Amino acid sequence: MPSVRSKKANLTYRSAGVDISANDEMVDKIGHALKRTYDPRVLSRHNAFAGLMQLDFREPLLRRNYKDPVLVSGADGVGSKLLLAMKYQRVEGLGIDLVAMNVNDVLTCGAEPLFFLDYIACHKLEPTWIAAMVESISRGCNLANCALLGGETAELPDLYSKGHFDLAGFCVGVVEKRRIIDGRDVEPGDEVLGLASSGLHSNGYALARKALASLPTQAKVQLGEPLIDAALRPTRIYVKSIQALLRFYRRKRVVKAMAHITGGGLAGNVPRVIPANCDVQLSRKSWPIPPIFRLIQSAGVAQAEMFRVFNMGIGFVVVVRRAFADTVAAFLEKSGERVYRIGTIRRGSGRLIWR
């Protein structure tokens, strides 16, 4: 028992701004959103200190799925897209963005996303609002075939202004060691397929917000939809189509490299997965630039800057053996992607060349 007894015992955690019962209410509300992402490998119990997921799900004949498993992990946030979403009180798509930014990265190695965890920090913990955000993250996890294994919600009134919040996420996937896709087999002659993005995804919003705010209202009608709908459209999640592709070509080494087109655009991301003795040569005429990018450019952004900052309509890139380019493209189209043959691999020095 402490020897210093207080004379005026009136200072409480609640009076200091933290409401533990609101936290309990929130945990109850989000239970369903977590559970519907679970598969039989999830072993977590209610109220546990950590989330548990069995790596190998023993199938009927006790066949093991992974002989030499490599865990693949990434962390990411949604950046200043959330400021635009806050301003228009349209935050319901941000959970999908958050999951997408992480799982698309993990996917580039050929990994199967296993689980996701979120970090939500806010001014005030409002259970209904948090539940809506977790619901959105849960929808993202369903699109990515991964379990929402847990997360943390932090109420930090002295750090975040009223109505402000931040989001971060973490994803873990697994890949059989000999099936890791890392671009080392890429060689001259390989074809580069570009998968259509759904819009800006979650990059370049510092510039996009500035550009869009500077435009006259009539400039915004050419989109054929409200500007804010186009600007906040959630990031596309490529997991199901790419995983289906990798399963289909399980025996053959058809897919040689993959890149998630985030900050830095095509030039910042495709060379990351190309050997130092190759260049990637892309044609800007090989795919249509979506209207939202033309609109941002019209606010006074140089074309080179546009391609350095934004995905310009290509959200994910797959480098394949030339002989399989047609069938891979057809397979991905059938899986719901729009696919463009945007270029080829040449002998070179690890750069991206526009042609």
Next chain:
Amino acid sequence: MPSVRSKKANLTYRSAGVDISANDEMVDKIGHALKRTYDPRVLSRHNAFAGLMQLDFREPLLRRNYKDPVLVSGADGVGSKLLLAMKYQRVEGLGIDLVAMNVNDVLTCGAEPLFFLDYIACHKLEPTWIAAMVESISRGCNLANCALLGGETAELPDLYSKGHFDLAGFCVGVVEKRRIIDGRDVEPGDEVLGLASSGLHSNGYALARKALASLPTQAKVQLGEPLIDAALRPTRIYVKSIQALLRFYRRKRVVKAMAHITGGGLAGNVPRVIPANCDVQLSRKSWPIPPIFRLIQSAGVAQAEMFRVFNMGIGFVVVVRRAFADTVAAFLEKSGERVYRIGTIRRGSGRLIWR
């Protein structure tokens, strides 16, 4: 090529507040801090989209370490401890706090922490400052025997005020399925060992900051050290001693449950790992309350509230078979912990009883 060509191409990503070259400089600076946490299982390459870690490290005789691996994962931040650290410009311990909050949670299941990822969001990306923060996280990872596999740094000037930032982290560990420690074997008669905390750890700072700010200066000298040193002391990381204990008792089921004492204190955390037909009975006289807690209480916090919010000197709890309580306590003391026999398990209904 976009058909809308800009007339005045003067809006750039840099003018919109984002400096990509500062980001590159930062990535170079933190390389060393990441690499010194690596073990041979880390397969990551520079510039990769995601971090890679081989689950099984093949030892000389191709012996596999895990037959039925279960991944254990948690996400956490450091809460408003960072506001106190910002105010006094003493942020160099926060990386250890961040790692500790995550790995101690993962540890409660008996898991070996494998890797950690961080999320740092700030007003302005200053490479030197970020490097110091990652250095601190890297020291935490070394204390926890886990690899700092990657992370994300976000510059969000419109969300964070000048000098403000937020930290979140995420840890993955692994445990052999049949060795998961989840409290299901806890039974009346088991002993409860309490491992000393290093101070407040990373919980209750909303209340602690308020209490400490209200105290007269002379009240603060009884600590025997500057108040801010005591208030910001990094959270203790229990990984090495607990992992050594679990390896030592690999064959015997000696450790039955473990709890990390975070928000909610002993009453909020120990019952989480106790079966519904047991109570945990603890004696407040069985360990010394560190001076920092007495000081906070003297500002006017009721004793019950103190025990509901703070760890009160016990940072981690281990429930063991009674016959092994002495040897386990001695083993942990030898590993560098201060250990108190703080109570026992009784027949009951899942509650914590003070005696």
